[in-house]
Amino acid sequence: MPSIVENTTFDCADPYALAQFWSGVLGRPVADEDEPGDPEVGIELDHGGTLLFIRVPETKTVKNRIHLCLTPEGPRDAEVERLLAAGATMFDDQRRPDGTGWAVLHDPEGNEFCVLRSKAEKAAK
Numbered sequence: 001m002p003s004i005v006e007n008t009t010f011d012c013a014d015p016y017a018l019a020q021f022w023s024g025v026l027g028r029p030v031a032d033e034d035e036p037g038d039p040e041v042g043i044e045l046d047h048g049g050t051l052l053f054i055r056v057p058e059t060k061t062v063k064n065r066i067h068l069c070l071t072p073e074g075p076r077d078a079e080v081e082r083l084l085a086a087g088a089t090m091f092d093d094q095r096r097p098d099g100t101g102w103a104v105l106h107d108p109e110g111n112e113f114c115v116l117r118s119k120a121e122k123a124a125k
Contacts, residue, residue: 004048006050007049007052008049008051008052009051009052009053009054010022010052010054010109010111011054011060012054012055012056013055013059013109014109015034015040015055016034016036016037016053017036018041019034019043019051019053021086021107022043022107024086025070025083025088026043026045028043028044028045028046031044039055040052040053040054059110064112067111067112067113067114069102069113069116070115071117071118071119072115072116072118073118074118075121076095076102076115076116076117076121080095080105080115083115084105088107089106090105090106091104091112092104098125101117102116103115
């Protein structure tokens with residue numbers, strides 16, 4: 001019998017602050033019962049499952065072995081700019097002059113994630 005992914009968990013120093021960042025990225029609210037200072041904070045996803053942010057004492061020291069790849073609803077480059085303004089940082093810009101490629105960003109605690117082209121951008125090329 002197969003399994004389903006219930007949570008995708010981020011170890012972090014400040015679960016509520018990091019969840020607020022990802023709430024803005026995904027347009028999904030932080031769970032109503034979660035508050036600043038909580039040791040774990042969740043964001044329920046549209047397709048099921050939860051992004052779960054859990055406080056740990058150590059900081060991130062190496063590259064993630066797993067990361068999220070985001071497909072924006074609008075243009076990739078506009079989404080990258082929105083996320084940079086929200087507190088992300090550019091880690092590895094793989095966007096190409098012909099419009100292909102992706103951008104690897106860091107969230108406020110240094111976790112890598114990618115921003116891919118939108119479905120419309122992929123269909124146009």
